[in-house]
Amino acid sequence: MTTTRSVSHDRHEEDIEAKAIWFQSLSLIERMDMLCFFTDMLLGVNPGIVEQKNAKPIAGRVRVLSKT
Numbered sequence: 551m552t553t554t555r556s557v558s559h560d561r562h563e564e565d566i567e568a569k570a571i572w573f574q575s576l577s578l579i580e581r582m583d584m585l586c587f588f589t590d591m592l593l594g595v596n597p598g599i600v601e602q603k604n605a606k607p608i609a610g611r612v613r614v615l616s617k618t
Contacts, residue, residue, distance in 0.1 A: 578617055 592599060
């Protein structure tokens, strides 16, 4: 499966593996732009989300990735 930067109408490319491959193909700057876009969208839809106090810590370890 090759990933190109074009519009596709293939349902197979909507599975989680294809999305992960697409996201990994983005540069660090593009990934951060996506993060900002999704954050802005979420806050636009639900601005009260930052006020929620019921956050729970996750069990287990957290993997920290860095660009090398």
